[in-house]
Amino acid sequence: MTLNYSTKPIIDTDVLIVGAGFSGAVIAERIANDLGKMCVVIDKRNHIGGNCYDKKSPLGILTHQYGPHYFRTNSEMVKKYVESFGEFRPTNYKLMSWTKGRYWSFPINLKTYEQLIGRRSSEIEFQNYLNRNIVTFDNPKNSEEVVLSKAGNELYNLFFKNYTEKQWGKPAKKLLPEVCARVPVRTNRDDKYL
Numbered sequence: 408m409t410l411n412y413s414t415k416p417i418i419d420t421d422v423l424i425v426g427a428g429f430s431g432a433v434i435a436e437r438i439a440n441d442l443g444k445m446c447v448v449i450d451k452r453n454h455i456g457g458n459c460y461d462k463k464s465p466l467g468i469l470t471h472q473y474g475p476h477y478f479r480t481n482s483e484m485v486k487k488y489v490e491s492f493g494e495f496r497p498t499n500y501k502l503m504s505w506t507k508g509r510y511w512s513f514p515i516n517l518k519t520y521e522q523l524i525g526r527r528s529s530e531i532e533f534q535n536y537l538n539r540n541i542v543t544f545d546n547p548k549n550s551e552e553v554v555l556s557k558a559g560n561e562l563y564n565l566f567f568k569n570y571t572e573k574q575w576g577k578p579a580k581k582l583l584p585e586v587c588a589r590v591p592v593r594t595n596r597d598d599k600y601l
Contacts, residue, residue, distance in 0.1 A: 419445065420445045420446065420447045421438075421444035421445045421446065422435075422438055422444055422445070422446045422447070423446075423447050423449070424446055424447070424448045424449070425448075425449055425450075426448075426449075426450055426457070427448050427449070427450035427452070427454075427455040427456065427457065428450075428456065428457020428458065428459070429456075429457055429459065431448050431450070431457075432448070432455060432456070434446075435448045458473040458474070458476065458574070458575075459473075459476040460472045460473065473574055474570075474573070474574045475500075475502070477500060477600075478495065499599060500599070500600040501598060501599065501600070502514070502598075502600050504566055504570075506565055506566065506569075507565070509522075511565075511566070512598050513566065513598070513600075514590050514591050514592065514593065514598070514600060515558055515562055515566065515591075515592045515593070516592075516593040516594070516595060516596055516597055516598050517529075517530060517533050517593070517594055517595055517596045518596050518598060519562075520532075520533040520536060523561075523562075523565075530594045530595055533594045534594045536559075537557075537558065537559065537592070537594070539559075540558070540559025540560065540561060540562075541555065541556055541557065541558065541559045542555040542556060542559065542560070543556065544556050547584045547588075548584065549579065549580045549581065549582060549583065549584055550567075550571060550579040550580070550582035550583065550584055550586045550587035550588070551563070551567075551578070551579035551580040551582075551587075552580075552584065553584045553587050553588045554567045554579065554587050554590075557592045558592050562592075563579075567579055567587060571586075571587070
């Protein structure tokens with residue numbers, strides 16, 4: 408697949424695809440290669456890749472413009488397709504969250520709670536903290552309600568409130584529940600993201 412950038416209108420095209428993220432790119436590649444059709448992909452951003460876009464910092468370091476991105480699948484067919492475009496290496500991810508002038512263990516786990524209170528703790532103490540602080544929703548309608556129902560206000564404000572606005576340009580209350588529901592809250596010391 409060849410990518411051509413142009414500011415001129417393209418009149419002779421078979422398919423117009425709006426959005427140059429993963430979905431738009433895959434659809435364009437499949438239509439062009441499998442069906443032999445001419446596709447034009449447009450996007451409101453000045454780059455392809457959607458939220459998985461990387462760019463070099465002023466120091467020349469490749470950085471994630473919109474936050475980290477990971478590829479994972481259980482489908483051998485999807486894995487084979489993606490690997491046809493480049494090499495992938497298996498890895499385990501350990502994340503830290505930078506907020507209030509320091510790094511925090513993330514996703515939220517017992518180590519995060521210990522950092523919050525400034526001393527060692529136990530799973531039972533952390534679970535009691537969560538029970539006192541969570542906000543109950545019968546059916547969370549957005550990502551803010553999901554996090555409040557799992558972690559409470561203090562941890563929501565510390566880790567999610569500003570992040571969702573940076574990542575998606577929207578407050579958590581404007582994001583579907585599934586967006587933040589995938590981020591675990593654990594009462595043990597397991598800090599693996601996936």
